[in-house]
Amino acid sequence: MKAADRSRARAKLVAWFGEHARALPWRQTSDPYAIWISEVMLQQTRVETVLRYYDRFLARFPTVRALADASEDDVLSMWSGLGYYRRARLLHEGVKAVVARHGGRVPEDAEARRALPGVGRYTAGAIGSIAFDRPEPIVDGNVARVLSRLDVIEHAIGTPASEKALWAEASAWAAHDAPGTVNQALMELGATVCTPTSPRCDACPLRAWCGARRADRVDELPVPRVKKAPKEVSVVALVARDRAGHALLVKHEANDEGGLFGGDLFKGLWSVPMQEGEGRGVARELAELHGAALDLAEPRQVIHVLTHRRLRVLVHQGRIAKARGTGRLVDPDALDGLGVATLTKKVLASAR
DNA sequence: GACACGTGGTT
């Protein structure tokens, strides 16, 4: 888009945002720490979902120092159910780095911000523009869609050519007054008007400058990247209870055995013993490993879909007297305060 | 550069 057009379009967009911006909690603050939290929570996650976590998380960890001083267990417990748990671990590392390197203040310097764990190009730009009013660009899924349509960018999303064009254009949009407002307005437009399907072009403040609309190609843009179908994986889970009905939970740590649960998946979270595989033999191994006795009952099935995997979990039941090692016996109805993935809750619910 | 990393809502 030409600079003169962009200038008029920006003014129009900012005016539109002034009228139509949703009143979201992270828009009521200029605290860079609070904005950082919101940006990390919002990664690949819907606003409505984040609304259930944001205030609670900030109340528990109101400052950089409060979060830096917390245990990873406590951080993950407040993140429980939000998904992409590595975000929480990296955020925790990030605030610790802010304490260690920057005296507990989120750095205004762009390079210093970008160097923090869990702070990539997008998050650095979001904090910089929104909290510090610095002319730094952002490109998230919304901005990518808006700019792809506006400028008729035909390269598939995620390709180097597309990234280059989008960040260049986003830089031009942000290189003026009120970059934080401009950036948020671009995202808000993508979230509420320039939507993936059924965009409301009639209500769009930028329709006069939209190349896709002019060419009647709004539905063709942006060009999606090709995705592979999730692989189906069989998993055996063991719900072993003591006489009080408490179930054995073990902390999920990376190991060198590889396989589905040998990597970063659910790392640091508590779960019932699980192992890739199928059949009663695998269940018996799991039970033996943890000092439990396997029940005769047929396993229940739980389907849980991740981004790249479709998990078919067969939930076996067993009995146990005492937890070994780092295991703990936990009341399945009192999981608050524990970092637990939704999969674990589904597995426990299937075996009640 | 492709892939791993969660979950829930929408179509």
Place this chain on the structure above:
DNA sequence: TAACCAAGTGT
């Protein structure tokens, strides 16, 4: 209902 997708990052 299967597919898609939502304010990405790290390896």
